[in-house]
Amino acid sequence: MEITPRPVTLTSASGSKEYDGKPLTNHKVTVGEAARDTGWVDGQGATYSFTGSQKIVGSSENAFECIPNEGTNLDNYQINKTYGTLTVTDRSEKYQITLTPNSKSVTYDGTEKSVSGFETLEFEVNGSTYTVEGLTAEARGTDAGEYPVKVSGQAVVIDSDGNDVTDQFTVNIDDAKLTIVGGDSDKSASNLPHTGDSAALYAMGICGVAIAAGAGAHFTSRKRNNYK
Incomplete structure (x- = not known):
């Protein structure tokens, strides 16, 4: 006599949200209604371990695995999975990041002075950490006076997993300067x-x-x- 595996239909839930820097998950599974020859046998079943997760803008399957309950042998079942879809969309209001280039004030001594870089390129927004790449900032001067720090390049915002999430941010840059102060004039x-x-x-x-x-x-x- 041949015993045919019993069909069980499992469907994971879908979900969507705007980008917020945190993974989107949905740990819900719907089990097809049990009938005469389908569904879990009374007293048997499974729990579910989810691998589905969507952090950046885009969509992916809400995948999961079955973990049989005690007394359940999955070999006795024909498991039919349907994965829901997890979707993260662009933010309607971009996150704001403000970069502050380094400033510097020195006394004139006839040699070239310089300042470069930023106070920080790492930021925490909504509980997540981001790093800004792709920019340089520098000012140079020899004579007494003020020299604006020039910023060049294209800002790229990277999340803690190395994903490019620039489109979800507006990067602002403060003004900064190199100041060379005239020393005391010659002794009178x-x-x-x-x-x-x-x-x-x-x-x-x-x-x-x-x-x-x-x-x-x-x-x-x-x-x-x-x-x-």
Whole structure:
């Protein structure tokens, strides 16, 4: 005598949501109604282990596996699975990320100064961590003044699993600058010893810098510059 496996129809649920950085799951299975020769035999059945999950925009099957209850032998059943669909859609309102390039303030010393990079490229949004890639920020200058930090490249937002989720974000960039502050102007004659040539220049109200040169001194008149 041949015993034919008993058909059982199992259907996993579907689900959908806007992207929020978290996996979409639905751990529900509908078992086809038991009839004379179909469905689980009374007192038998199974639980279900789901592998179906959708985190980024797109769709996938809500797959699952059967784990037989005690006393249930799956070889006695013809399991017919129908997988539901898990769908994640684009956000209607994009998440906002603001990048702040590094700023720097230094004192002029005649050499080139620079600043580069960002305060951070890692952000937590709605409980999930993201990293921004693809951008560089830099400013260089030698003379006293302010130099805006220039940002170049294309922002790419990556989630903790390495997925490109740029389309779900708006990336804003703050202004930043490299500031080179003019150092103190050359010492005025009022700060020099008032003897010899220095005393004569001081008396004339002329400011200068004394640079040792042998036994004498050389004085150069310079205008004081003020930099904001």
